[in-house]
Amino acid sequence: xxxxxxxxxxxxxxxxxxxxxxxxxxxxxxxxxxxxxxxxxxxxxxxxxxxxxxxxxxxxxxxxxxxxxxxxxxxxxxxxxxxxxxxxxxxxxxxxxxxxxxxxxxxxxxxxxxxxxxxxxxxxxxxxxxxxxxxxxxxxxxxxxxxxxxxxxxxxxxxxxxxxxxxxxxxxxxxxxxxxxxxxxxxxxxxxxxxxxxxxxxxxxxxxxxxxxxxxxxxxxxxxxxxxxxxxxxxxxxxxxxxxxxxxxxxxxxxxxxxxxxxxxxxxxxxxxxxxxxxxxxxxxxxxxxxxxxxxxxxxxxxxxxxxxxxxxxxxxxxxxxxxxxxxxxxxxxxxxxxxxxxxxxxxxxxxxxxxxxxxxxxxxxxxxxxxxxxxxxxxxxxxxxxxxxxxxxxxxxxxxxxxxxxxxxxxxxxxxxxxxxxxxxxxxxxxxxxxxxxxxxxxxxxxxxxxxxxxxxxxxxxxxxxxxxxxxxxxxxxxxxxxxxxxxxxxxxxxxxxxxxxxxxxxxxxxxxxxxxxxxxxxxxxxxxxxxxxxxxxxxxxxxxxxxxxxxxxxxxxxxxxxxxxxxxxxxxxxxxxxxxxxxxxxxxxxxxxxxxxxxxxxxxxxxxxxxxxxxxxxxxxxxxxxxxxxxxxxxxxxxxxxxxxxxxxxxxxxxxxxxxxxxxxxxxxxxxxxxxxxxxxxxxxxxxxxxxxxxxxxxxxxxxxxxxxxxxxxxxxxxxxxxx
Numbered sequence: 001x002x003x004x005x006x007x008x009x010x011x012x013x014x015x016x017x018x019x020x021x022x023x024x025x026x027x028x029x030x031x032x033x034x035x036x037x038x039x040x041x042x043x044x045x046x047x048x049x050x051x052x053x054x055x056x057x058x059x060x061x062x063x064x065x066x067x068x069x070x071x072x073x074x075x076x077x078x079x080x081x082x083x084x085x086x087x088x089x090x091x092x093x094x095x096x097x098x099x100x101x102x103x104x105x106x107x108x109x110x111x112x113x114x115x116x117x118x119x120x121x122x123x124x125x126x127x128x129x130x131x132x133x134x135x136x137x138x139x140x141x142x143x144x145x146x147x148x149x150x151x152x153x154x155x156x157x158x159x160x161x162x163x164x165x166x167x168x169x170x171x172x173x174x175x176x177x178x179x180x181x182x183x184x185x186x187x188x189x190x191x192x193x194x195x196x197x198x199x200x201x202x203x204x205x206x207x208x209x210x211x212x213x214x215x216x217x218x219x220x221x222x223x224x225x226x227x228x229x230x231x232x233x234x235x236x237x238x239x240x241x242x243x244x245x246x247x248x249x250x251x252x253x254x255x256x257x258x259x260x261x262x263x264x265x266x267x268x269x270x271x272x273x274x275x276x277x278x279x280x281x282x283x284x285x286x287x288x289x290x291x292x293x294x295x296x297x298x299x300x301x302x303x304x305x306x307x308x309x310x311x312x313x314x315x316x317x318x319x320x321x322x323x324x325x326x327x328x329x330x331x332x333x334x335x336x337x338x339x340x341x342x343x344x345x346x347x348x349x350x351x352x353x354x355x356x357x358x359x360x361x362x363x364x365x366x367x368x369x370x371x372x373x374x375x376x377x378x379x380x381x382x383x384x385x386x387x388x389x390x391x392x393x394x395x396x397x398x399x400x401x402x403x404x405x406x407x408x409x410x411x412x413x414x415x416x417x418x419x420x421x422x423x424x425x426x427x428x429x430x431x432x433x434x435x436x437x438x439x440x441x442x443x444x445x446x447x448x449x450x451x452x453x454x455x456x457x458x459x460x461x462x463x464x465x466x467x468x469x470x471x472x473x474x475x476x477x478x479x480x481x482x483x484x485x486x487x488x489x490x491x492x493x494x495x496x497x498x499x500x501x502x503x504x505x506x507x508x509x510x511x512x513x514x515x516x517x518x519x520x521x522x523x524x525x526x527x528x529x530x531x532x533x534x535x536x537x538x539x540x541x542x543x544x545x546x547x548x549x550x551x552x553x554x555x556x557x558x559x560x561x562x563x564x565x566x567x568x569x570x571x572x573x574x575x576x577x578x579x580x581x582x583x584x585x586x587x588x589x590x591x592x593x594x595x596x597x598x599x600x601x602x603x604x605x606x607x608x609x610x611x612x613x614x615x616x617x618x619x620x621x622x623x624x625x626x627x628x629x630x631x632x633x634x635x636x637x638x639x640x641x642x643x644x645x646x647x648x649x650x651x652x653x654x655x656x657x658x659x660x661x662x663x664x665x666x667x668x669x670x671x672x673x674x675x676x677x678x679x680x681x682x683x684x685x686x687x688x689x690x691x692x693x694x695x696x697x698x699x700x701x702x703x704x705x706x707x708x709x710x711x712x713x714x715x716x717x718x719x720x721x722x723x724x725x726x
Contacts, residue, residue, distance in 0.1 A: 055094065059107040062114030064121065071125050087131040091138075094122075100141030108153040108162065119162055123169050137172045146179040147195070155200050160208050167212065173197060173219045178226050194234030195225035202231055202252040203238045210252060214259045221260045228270035231256055236276050239285045246287040253288065254295075258302050266292075266305070273333060277326060281338045284345030290354050293322065304656055316668045321660035322356035324647045328659075329633055336360065340626045349619035352626055356661045360646065361626050363661075368636070368644045369629040370499070376632075377496045383424045384489045387464065390417045391482050422468045429461035452511075453495045460488045498628060504621040505614075512613045512620075513606050521602045525565075525594060532590045533557040539577040539586075551577075565594045 058066040074093050078086040094103045107118045126135040140148045151171040154162045167173065174196060181190035193203040198219060201209040213219045224230055229237070232253060239249045253276075257266060269275055274282060280289040296308040307323040327335045339351045352358060432454045463485035470478030494510070497503035537557040551557040563569035564587070571591065577583040613620075636644065647659040 055103055056096070056106050059103045059118050059122070060110040062110075062112040062118060064114055064117055067118060067121060071121070075129075083130065087129065087134070090126070090129055090131055091134055094135065095138060098142070099145075100139060102135060102138045102150070104135065104138075104150045105140075105148075105153055108150055108157060108159070111157055111159065115159075116162060116165075119165065123165070127169070133170055136166060136169055137175070139175065140177075140179065142179070144179045144181045144190075145177065147175060148177040148179065148182070149175050151175065151197050152177050152200060155197055155206065155209055156204070158204070158206060160206070160212075163209055164212065167216065173213060173216060174223055176223075176225055183226060192234070192237055194229065194231060194237075196223055196231065198256075199225070199229075199231040199234040202256060203234055203249075205248045205252070207252070207255070210255065211259075214256065221256065222262055222265055222268060224268070224270070228272070230265065230268050230270075230276070232266060232268075232276040233270050233274075233279055236280045236283070236285055236288055239280075239288045241286070243287075250288055250291045253291070257305060258297070263302075263304050275326065278333055278335065278338055281335050281351060282342055282345075284342075284347045284351065286347060286350050286354070289351060293327070293354055293356065304653060306652070309652070309660070311662070316666050317664060318667070319662060319664050321648070321650065321662055324356065324360075324659045324661055327356060328360065328646070329630060330641070330645060336626075337630060340623065340630055348623055352622065355663055355665075359663050360661060361629060363646050364629050364633065364644075365625070367646070368640075369632050372632040372635075373496070373499050373628065377499070379424075380493065380496070383421065384486070384493065386417050387421050387482075387486050387489055390414065390421065391479075391486050418468055418471065421464055425461040425464035425468070428457050429465065432458035432461065453492065456488060456492050457495075460485050460492060463488065498621060498624045501618070501621065504624065505617040508617040508620045508624070509610055509613050512617075513609050516609055517602060517605045521598060521605075525598055528590065528594055528598070529558060529561055529565075532586060533561055535586055536561070536583060539579060539583050551583075561590060564591055565599070567595065 054066070055070050057063075058070060074090065078089045081089060095101070104119065104122050107115055107122065123132065123136065126132040137149055140146055149172065151163065151166050151173070152175065154166055176195040177200075178195055179190075182195055183192055184190035193200045198210065198213045198221065201213060214221065222230060225234075227233075235249050235253050235256075239246055266276055270279070272279075277289065277292045280292065292307065294308045295306060296310065297303055297306045309321040311319045311321055313319070325331060326333070329336055336357060339348055339357065342348065345351075352361065463481045467478045467481035467485060470476075470481060494507050497507040533554055534557075536551045537554045540552050551560060560569055564571075571584065571587050633641070633644075645659075647661045649657065650660050651657050
């Protein structure tokens with residue numbers, strides 16, 4: 001698998017890389033060193049040394065007889081060396097200088113029936129001659145596969161018996177393969193399975209090897225690779241939207257998490273500051289994120305790893321507590337913000353449908369966001385009404401040149417209205433400008449895709465400020481800015497349709513039609529309009545008659561052609577043109593291309609877009625409303641954020657306090673014939689302002705153990721139970 005990829009930077013054949021020839025200067029140096037002087041350079045006195053290419057060929061082909069003979073020859077050649085020099089000589093003969101590949105790696109890369117015996121022969125030879133540790137842990141030096149050892153190759157080749165043999169002989173379990181193939185920067189240059197043997201075994205679905213490594217005390221499960229990823233990050237990275245693959249990924253994730261002695265493994269952040277759960281959200285891995293959020297472990301020793309706790313269950317109804325750590329916006333890099341603001345994935349609506357994200361957004365909307373949304377609507381509506389009144393009841397005639405004069409009728413109202421709209425416009429310009437211009441470059445795509453209303457609000461605010469300053473300084477062109485701002489302001493009221501599902505979906509369709517179809521139509525139409533307008537205006541002869549052709553100039557030609565496009569113009573021969581017949585033919589061609597072709601194509605495309613978007617518009621609307629909720633929450637003062645924070649304070653175990661969200665779930669499909677409940681009576685008892693819920697792991701209601709030590713304790717509960725049917 002790994003060696004099907006070779007960079008073009010190395011023009012040698014693969015056989016040359018596997019079996020490099022010894023450079024002359026190195027051979028001469030070794031001959032002089034190991035044969036004591038120039039006299040030993042004579043061919044008669046130089047012992048026969050096995051060529052490297054023969055050793056590599058023997059191990060790759062599984063030729064045991066040749067391998068034994070070549071190793072014996074190497075041993076005879078080193079018989080006169082000191083122990084240190086002999087070990088250096090053996091490593092030199094069994095290793096490729098250019099790539100760092102050893103004969104052991106070569107044997108594992110070419111699996112055949114004799115490979116196990118070949119590996120045993122090589123390891124026994126290294127052990128007998130005292131260089132086993134150097135030999136078994138030798139790593140690639142070549143740039144593409146740098147850091148890879150024999151253990152990595154054995155795991156990749158799924159040779160569990162050889163893996164056990166290598167581990168038993170002292171293979172390093174914490175090596176990191178950091179070559180470009182194992183951490184590709186570009187697609188199709190390799191594949192990322194993590195850099196450690198444990199990550200490789202887990203990502204390639206080898207549970208026996210994973211168990212072997214986890215049981216070994218030498219394995220550092222928390223080791224991080226060059227990206228800062230642990231084995232859990234690696235599993236999240238390789239997960240895909242495939243049911244079969246996700247099943248083993250989740251199984252491996254769960255096994256490693258439960259087996260690891262360090263219970264904070266899942267909280268380790270990579271170089272991007274993301275935990276495995278946050279990485280799953282950022283990359284849109286729905287299945288594994290659902291597993292993490294709803295993981296419930298009943299074993300006492302691993303209960304701390306749970307993120308979901310069942311308080312009680314009665315029939316198909318269960319009341320569950322979901323851990324809000326790193327989920328709600330009060331946490332750094334919260335899950336909600338990662339999902340809502342991440343435009344690099346296409347399944348954000350699926351992630352927001354997971355619990356507790358779905359219920360959390362619903363409760364935020366009901367608790368504070370809908371009231372803030374309504375107040376924002378009233379303010380925007382009042383702002384546009386005042387702007388319209390100022391535009392309509394503006395000073396006219398000579399009074400228009402004296403805007404600060406209060407002598408004319410309603411002068412003081414005009415001044416108050418101007419002050420009101422300039423305050424509102426300044427606030428909008430600063431607020432939206434921060435969103436647009438002070439975001440990170442990586443978030444610019446988010447602004448252009450999800451938050452284009454920010455751009456429209458900003459443009460309107462700029463137009464309003466320009467109109468007010470022009471009015472106050474007596475510049476009569478203020479009216480143009482004012483009219484544009486007024487038209488754009490009422491169009492921006494579409495933003496508030498996202499508060500209602502039916503109107504929100506309709507607004508989404510309008511936005512998509514404008515962005516997808518109308519803009520493309522306008523681009524092509526303007527090209528035709530410009531080209532034909534120039535051509536027709538050029539055919540008209542110069543004339544001074546008042547009844548001269550309407551196509552006498554480029555601007556008038558554009559107007560006439562636009563009338564033809566919407567069916568208000570006439571196809572007439574212009575006799576004052578230089579070539580009347582050609583003029584008429586151009587008009588006919590223009591009508592066919594625009595009125596007949598482009599307009600009908602636009603209508604057809606708009607119909608297809610509406611039909612397509614109608615299936616996705618609800619998802620888009622939900623994303624827009626989720627984003628609106630988070631924006632309103634950011635604008636809350638700190639003292640109000642704490643007041644509106646959702647969840648219940650609970651103690652899972654000693655020194656383990658969490659904030660959890662209670663969700664009542666109804667699951668008819670999972671309801672068995674027997675009734676499962678946690679306590680004899682559903683709910684929890686209240687004692688002096690403190691509530692306790694014992695979590696029983698048994699299925700039978702009468703099997704409750706009064707001496708059970710694991711409890712969940714709720715403190716300062718504002719509302720006894722928040723019931724939400726899902």
